[in-house]
Amino acid sequence: xxxxxxxxxxxxxxxxxxxxxxxxxxxxxxxxxxxxxxxxxxxxxxxxxxxxxxxxxxxxxxxxxxxxxxxxxxxxxxxxxxxxxxxxxxxxxxxxxxxxxxxxxxxxxxxxxxxxxxxxxxxxxxxxxxxxxxxxxxxxxxxxxxxxxxxxxxxxxxxxxxxxxxxxxxxxxxxxxxxxxxxxxxxxxxxxxxxxxxxxxxxxx
Numbered sequence: 001x002x003x004x005x006x007x008x009x010x011x012x013x014x015x016x017x018x019x020x021x022x023x024x025x026x027x028x029x030x031x032x033x034x035x036x037x038x039x040x041x042x043x044x045x046x047x048x049x050x051x052x053x054x055x056x057x058x059x060x061x062x063x064x065x066x067x068x069x070x071x072x073x074x075x076x077x078x079x080x081x082x083x084x085x086x087x088x089x090x091x092x093x094x095x096x097x098x099x100x101x102x103x104x105x106x107x108x109x110x111x112x113x114x115x116x117x118x119x120x121x122x123x124x125x126x127x128x129x130x131x132x133x134x135x136x137x138x139x140x141x142x143x144x145x146x147x148x149x150x151x152x153x154x155x156x157x158x159x160x161x162x163x164x165x166x167x168x169x170x171x172x173x174x175x176x177x178x179x180x181x182x183x184x185x186x187x188x189x190x191x192x193x194x195x196x197x198x199x200x201x202x203x204x205x
Contacts, residue, residue, distance in 0.1 A: 084128035089114040093125070097137055101144050102164050107133050142178045145171060149187045156183055 040062045085093070092113050097105060110133055111121035125133045141163040148159045160171035175183040 083124060085114065085124045089116075089124075090128060093133075097140055100164075101137075101141055102162055104164060105137050138174055139178055141165060142175055145175065145183065146179070146186070149183065150190060159183075 040060070093110050096110065096113055107122065108118050110125075111118045114121065116124065122132060125136070129136055131139070145159050145163045145165075148154060148162060149156075152159075154162070155168075156171060157168040160166070160168050163171065165171045165174065172182055172184075175181075175186070179186055
């Protein structure tokens with residue numbers, strides 16, 4: 001196989017994705033996959049030199065498929081937000097919040113978990129989550145309350161305490177702010193008839 005024939009084989013066997021992925025040097029691609037691609041390319045070159053066009057084209061196709069997979073993985077991988085929390089900090093904060101929704105959670109407490117001062121933590125958290133830490137915690141309390149309203153027959157006052165809120169009135173006030181309606185109306189609309197023995201016998205809040 002001469003050089004012109006080999007070039008033609010390259011053109012016909014490798015899809016356009018190879019050109020696109022070749023410039024993606026900062027995609028964080030794994031060494032193992034890069035080695036696999038190089039092995040396939042070396043095999044293709046050897047086969048081309050031995051005039052085995054079919055084998056060369058098969059190796060080039062496998063290399064192209066690996067490049068395509070690597071490109072898709074790089075595109076799908078979440079990129080850290082500039083000025084935001086590191087992935088390990090996000091995991092630590094969210095895990096702590098979920099575990100302690102039934103009690104007060106202070107910003108200083110969260111900042112200490114990820115070894116930042118309160119001011120820096122507040123800015124980094126907002127960059128990562130799009131809202132301040134306090135708002136995030138309140139929203140998670142309301143969302144947790146929604147889950148309890150649908151999965152248990154507990155009263156709203158019990159649910160409020162389980163979500164780290166002072167009382168039913170506190171829950172109602174925050175719930176209206178996030179959900180746009182009272183917790184009683186929200187619950188009734190999703191489970192139908194009032195739950196026997198629950199807060200449904202009390203006056204509407």
